[in-house]
Amino acid sequence: MNSENKTKIRVNDLDLYYGEKQALKGINMDIRENEVTALIGPSGCGKSTFLRCLNRMNDLIDCVKINGKIYMDDEEILTTNDVISLRTRVGMVFQKANLFPMSIYDNVAYGPRNQGIKDKKILDKIVEESLKGAAIWDEVKDRLKSPALGLSGGQQQRVCIARTIAMKPDVILMDEPTSALDPISTSKVEELMATLKNQYTIVIVTHNMQQAARISDKTGFFLNGELIEFNNTKDIFTVPHDKRTEDYITGRFG
Numbered sequence: 602m603n604s605e606n607k608t609k610i611r612v613n614d615l616d617l618y619y620g621e622k623q624a625l626k627g628i629n630m631d632i633r634e635n636e637v638t639a640l641i642g643p644s645g646c647g648k649s650t651f652l653r654c655l656n657r658m659n660d661l662i663d664c665v666k667i668n669g670k671i672y673m674d675d676e677e678i679l680t681t682n683d684v685i686s687l688r689t690r691v692g693m694v695f696q697k698a699n700l701f702p703m704s705i706y707d708n709v710a711y712g713p714r715n716q717g718i719k720d721k722k723i724l725d726k727i728v729e730e731s732l733k734g735a736a737i738w739d740e741v742k743d744r745l746k747s748p749a750l751g752l753s754g755g756q757q758q759r760v761c762i763a764r765t766i767a768m769k770p771d772v773i774l775m776d777e778p779t780s781a782l783d784p785i786s787t788s789k790v791e792e793l794m795a796t797l798k799n800q801y802t803i804v805i806v807t808h809n810m811q812q813a814a815r816i817s818d819k820t821g822f823f824l825n826g827e828l829i830e831f832n833n834t835k836d837i838f839t840v841p842h843d844k845r846t847e848d849y850i851t852g853r854f855g
């Protein structure tokens with residue numbers, strides 16, 4: 602980890618309400634470029650809600666009210682009108698692979714085509730580079746025109762990552778991306794994250810504390826909508842400052 606990495610996303614005093622219920626309370630966080638930031642905490646503590654703030658996915662939910670500010674590269678993103686461009690810059694990979702019922706090629710080319718890229722040579726190049734970037738090219742290069750849904754779960758998840766990379770984002774959000782995968786596929790995706798962070802900023806929600814410890818540079822521990830502790834992963838897992846963090850990582854609750 603390089604402690605000199607510049608701040609990519611700065612979250613200031615973020616509160617979020619679902620109707621009357623407050624799900625995030627005064628969150629402050631600096632997310633650094635080219636690092637993996639892991640968000641951990643018991644079920645329902647607000648991790649996914651927080652992640653969704655970073656690309657305005659909560660806009661899709663009625664009754665959400667948000668206070669505070671989130672800056673990405675110094676641009677305030679909670680009030681920007683250009684949500685489409687924000688979601689291009691901040692891609693997202695979900696818990697369950699959500700490929701479209703079309704070929705592997707068409708899945709990866711989908712976003713670029715939507716952006717108006719029609720030239721086959723350019724699309725071929727984007728598809729190849731994205732699949733290579735997601736460490737799945739060798740497994741699928743001979744069947745790009747086959748249905749993506751015919752791949753294994755672990756392969757599908759890496760094609761989802763390729764589809765995200767094809768949009769050339771700055772930031773990739775991952776919401777429990779390996780929880781539906783077997784250990785071998787999980788380790789492939791974990792290895793992939795270690796490579797991807799050289800080019801992207803990654804924020805990952807995970808229930809797997811070993812995973813957070815293995816792959817992340819920084820870890821944030823959430824509890825009941827509060828960010829209890831945010832620090833270098835090594836410190837969180839060896840010398841947590843807060844008793845509640847210690848209790849959680851040692852399995853005393855959650």
Ligand SMILES: Nc1ncnc2c1ncn2[C@@H]1O[C@H](COP(=O)(O)OP(=O)(O)OP(=O)(O)O)[C@@H](O)[C@H]1O
Nearest residue numbers: 619624642643644645646647648649650651662808
């Ligand atoms: N669309 C929604 N409408 C109302 N309340 C919601 C909605 N989504 C989440 N919540 C509530 O907000 C709180 C935080 O939920 P969130 O899904 O962010 O937690 P989480 O830490 O990601 O949980 P998990 O680890 O189980 O995925 C919970 O109390 C949840 O019930």
